[in-house]
Amino acid sequence: MASRLPFSPVSPVHCRGRKLVQSFRCSAEKQTQSRDARKLVLEIKEKLEREHPNLPAGKNGRDDEDMILWFLKDRKFSVEDAVSKLTKAIKWRQDFGVSGLSEESVKSLYGTGKAYVHDFLDISGRPVLVVVASKHFPAKQDPGENKKLCVFLIEKALSKLPSGTEEMLVIIDLRGFDMENADVQFLKYLIDVFYYYYPKRLGQVLFVDAPFVFQPLWQLVKPLLKSYASLVRFCSTETVRKEYFTEETVPADFQ
CATH class of the missing domain: 1.10.8 (Helicase, Ruva Protein; domain 3)
Structure with a gap:
């Protein structure tokens, strides 16, 4: 047997x-x-x-x-x-002069509330950079100061990266956006900054409540994004609130 x-x-x-x-x-x-x-x-x-x-x-x-x-x-x-x-x-x-940037050095635009790093991480544990497009006025605000604020906030967001996390979430609030807020040149600069100097740090970009007037600008910018275009998601305020944060951590602008 x-x-x-x-x-x-x-x-x-x-x-x-x-x-x-x-x-x-x-x-x-x-x-x-x-x-x-x-x-x-x-x-x-x-x-x-x-x-x-x-x-x-x-x-x-x-x-x-x-x-x-x-x-x-x-x-x-x-x-x-x-x-x-x-x-x-x-x-x-x-x-x-990245190492010399501080809240004081960008205070002229930082105080407008046009962009800020959220106090809490999203549900995926990523730092969150919020841009309020309706407060961006390229005809009135100095381009050099805009660039400084941009880099300062990216650095601030990256300083909040938890161990094991490599990417950030960028939320572009398009509520109230009008053509006077449109700035293709600055968007080109932002794309270049992430591609050349902060590669692999951009996890996702949310365009929130995009109005109809934003569509022509998007058609101009989309080809410039190349591979980054796949990171973009158009969504609503409710989506931001329910899918990316808890009730305790959602940014005040989206509550």
Whole structure:
């Protein structure tokens, strides 16, 4: 009489064993990928120090390993591409004076309430940047000050990133929007800022309660967004309230 197997090939014990093996393999792959990424980060760090010694060091500088890894991921782990993009980003930060931006330095527009970083994260644990389009007046407000406010708020939102979170949510409130608020040039600037200097940091963009007059502007801007267009969602105030926040964390403007 043939001996019986200790358990069926499809028994719970066998399934648990198979899952355990898969878990070990997955863990081993992640460790290998982590080691490989670490090597590339160090390679870029040494390359920047050797080829661009005049670039600033420290946080968001040529030896900031977190920033290097961020750009390395964006460039699909191509060392040359990451170095090229990272070099431009660090130079831009230095020339723009990003580290010197403060609430005081942008107070002329910050006080208008046209844009702000929400106090709470959304339900996905992302920092939230809210833009109130009806308070943006390109004919009356200085473009340079608008750019400063934009970068200051992006930096402020990123400073609220919880561990393990890499992206932010941007909500553009279009209630009350009119053509005097339209600003294609600034939207182009915003797109470039995220693409070149804050890649992979934009998780989703909500256009809330877009009026009919916004449609022509959207048709102009949409081709410029390229891959970012897939991050855009047109929705209602109710959607923002119910799908992105709890009753306790929803921004006051959307309650």
